[in-house]
Amino acid sequence: MNILTNITRMPSDPKIIETGRSSAHPIDTLSRGLAWFGICLGTLELLAPRRIGRALGVESPTAYALIRFFGAREIAAGVVTLSTEKKLGLWSRVAGDVMDIAALTAALMPYNRRRQNVGPALIAVLGVTALDLFAAGQVTQRSRRKGEAKNYSGRTGFPNGTALSRNRANIAASTRQVEPAATSHRH
Amino acid sequence: MKALVWHGKEDIRCDRVSDPEIEEPRDAIIKVTSCAICGSDLHLFHNFIPAMLPGDIMGHEMMGEVVEVGSGVNGHLKKGDRIVVPFTIFCGECDQCKAGNYSVCERSNRKKEMADKVFGHATAGLFGYSHLTGGYPGGQAEYLRVPFADTTHIKIPDGLTDEQVLFLGDIFPTGWQAVKQCDIQPTDTVAIWGCGPVGQMAIRSAVLLGAEQVIAIDYLPERLSMAEAGGATTINFKQESVIERLNDLTDGKGPEKCLDATGMESHVSFSQPDTIYDRAKQMVMMESDRPHVLREMIYVCRPAGVISIPGVYSGLIDKMPMGIAMNKGLTFKMGQTHVNRWSDDLLNRIAENQIDPSFVITHTASLEDGPEMYNVFRDKRDSCVKVVLKP
Numbered sequence: 001m002n003i004l005t006n007i008t009r010m011p012s013d014p015k016i017i018e019t020g021r022s023s024a025h026p027i028d029t030l031s032r033g034l035a036w037f038g039i040c041l042g043t044l045e046l047l048a049p050r051r052i053g054r055a056l057g058v059e060s061p062t063a064y065a066l067i068r069f070f071g072a073r074e075i076a077a078g079v080v081t082l083s084t085e086k087k088l089g090l091w092s093r094v095a096g097d098v099m100d101i102a103a104l105t106a107a108l109m110p111y112n113r114r115r116q117n118v119g120p121a122l123i124a125v126l127g128v129t130a131l132d133l134f135a136a137g138q139v140t141q142r143s144r145r146k147g148e149a150k151n152y153s154g155r156t157g158f159p160n161g162t163a164l165s166r167n168r169a170n171i172a173a174s175t176r177q178v179e180p181a182a183t184s185h186r187h
Numbered sequence: 188m189k190a191l192v193w194h195g196k197e198d199i200r201c202d203r204v205s206d207p208e209i210e211e212p213r214d215a216i217i218k219v220t221s222c223a224i225c226g227s228d229l230h231l232f233h234n235f236i237p238a239m240l241p242g243d244i245m246g247h248e249m250m251g252e253v254v255e256v257g258s259g260v261n262g263h264l265k266k267g268d269r270i271v272v273p274f275t276i277f278c279g280e281c282d283q284c285k286a287g288n289y290s291v292c293e294r295s296n297r298k299k300e301m302a303d304k305v306f307g308h309a310t311a312g313l314f315g316y317s318h319l320t321g322g323y324p325g326g327q328a329e330y331l332r333v334p335f336a337d338t339t340h341i342k343i344p345d346g347l348t349d350e351q352v353l354f355l356g357d358i359f360p361t362g363w364q365a366v367k368q369c370d371i372q373p374t375d376t377v378a379i380w381g382c383g384p385v386g387q388m389a390i391r392s393a394v395l396l397g398a399e400q401v402i403a404i405d406y407l408p409e410r411l412s413m414a415e416a417g418g419a420t421t422i423n424f425k426q427e428s429v430i431e432r433l434n435d436l437t438d439g440k441g442p443e444k445c446l447d448a449t450g451m452e453s454h455v456s457f458s459q460p461d462t463i464y465d466r467a468k469q470m471v472m473m474e475s476d477r478p479h480v481l482r483e484m485i486y487v488c489r490p491a492g493v494i495s496i497p498g499v500y501s502g503l504i505d506k507m508p509m510g511i512a513m514n515k516g517l518t519f520k521m522g523q524t525h526v527n528r529w530s531d532d533l534l535n536r537i538a539e540n541q542i543d544p545s546f547v548i549t550h551t552a553s554l555e556d557g558p559e560m561y562n563v564f565r566d567k568r569d570s571c572v573k574v575v576l577k578p
Contacts, residue, residue, distance in 0.1 A: 002241055002242040005240040005241050005242045005243075006242060008240060008318060008322060009242070009322065010210060010297070012207065012208040012209075012210045012332070013207070013322075013324055014188070014190060014204040014205045014206065014207050014244060014324055014328070015204060015205050015242070016192060016202050016203075016204050016242055017202070017203045017204055017205060018202065018203040019192075019194075019200055019202045020189075020200050020201040020202050020203065020555075021200060021201050021555065021558055021559075022194065022198050022199070022200045022558055023197060023198060023199045023200070023232075023558035023559060023561045023562055024197055024198040028197060028198075079470055079471060080470060083469075083470045084197075084233050085455075085466065085470070142562075142566075143566045145566070145567060145568060146568070146569075147569075149407065149408035149409040149412075149570050150409045150412075150549075150569075150570035151408075151409070151412050152409055152410075152412045152413035152416060152549075152570075152572070153412045153413075153415060153416045154416065155413050155416050155417075155546040155547070156416045156417060156418075156546065157387070157391045157416070157417050157542055157543060157544065157546035157547070158391070158394075158417075158418075158541070158542060158543075159540045159541075159542075159543050160540060160541070162394065162416070162417065162418045165391075165394055165395060165418075165541060165542070166394055166418060168395075168541070169394060169395050169396060169397035170373065170397055172397060
């Protein structure tokens, strides 16, 4: 990528020789992976609900609508996870996983002729849920503000004190004419 | 040399890169002694500013020692001079520079054609702030090439520390200009949204320029305590209604001067539904900026008042109450800072001990720790307000 983007640079601009430590943590990479996985799965659910329904043995208009809804939910959670609101996106993925698990558990009923497909699907969802939970927990932990907020009441910025600076400004202001158009009439 | 390099959203790395070279006769190279992470760097970190490319060096708040000068610098600078580099690059010769409008210099943006297409007319080149503003490598690095160095510098006299003068390159004149362009009168109330570094500088500037009352709005206790120390009355927007409190503090009339020191990434809160709406639209790229603060300022500002916007906005905003602004006769003042228009005055004020901008520094780290400091600053961990890096 850097070789390509170097085309836009002047010959004398610095170019990367060796890449170093990143601000992105491994958990960020995992979160991005989960988001893209969700967006791809969601797109599949939106576009091919009948095929997914048939594979899982749930063939009804209600089931197809539910699969489409789950697809839209996956895409929305993926978009949020890719944004700077990563924590919200990952926790919404966890909530979505719970819905998936509930729906797949319902499809495990004995009358379902395709229940042999539901088991592996459930195991896959449980695996993804574990990853989502781990990522959400880590991101929450990392962004949490720890300890008491510091008190910066000693940081006035005015070496001679705030009152003196204000007085000095007032003296300077009183020596200049107040412009009528901009004068306040509060007093 | 080492430099903090943008590789993508939330991915800044401390890379080894080739050293900068003199490119034009008016260039100089400086050895950076101090640089800082600016709140507007976080917009790049979050990839909200268009035209950033992997490999771009970050940073537009820096100072250092001149180590090499081009043949066209003509004695304005010499090796060993200690300078602060303003974030706006300017030629000093075009019509805008002659008028003191340095941040819209007509010649310093080396990607003018692209900027003309996007902005209508190009603005000045900026250090480390996307290819729309020239794609110049930034100053979060060990060395920096300064284009138009004979004009683009603030020479620092002996006896002042880096920490005292570093912010002359951006946040101090940015806060100062934001207040100056309000045309403060002795009876004025100035309300300032956002108590980050620019907000803190604006508070001190309003005090120095003689505003009767300065009100600062934020929700982080450490920032509110710093604002109060600077002479502001504070409003915690998570604990009370901003509009009600501002009206209470101004006899029901609203502040004459309203200043937005938050910009495009204003806080998102369930108690302010429009912020949720903006965040959702921003996520799906239907809106680039979150203008909650602008809406609130327009609503609460006293008729015939001034709205001053030093906070960075990048593109398109939605649901702006222009009808209210028009009917109230509000004046809008905004723009990137014309740093050198103010630098002599501000340097004098620092030298005379009227103000010491180093009060805002809460964290100092090495350049190698820079990538993690972006996370610390973004998440406001450890009560972080301002990070200075020492290459």
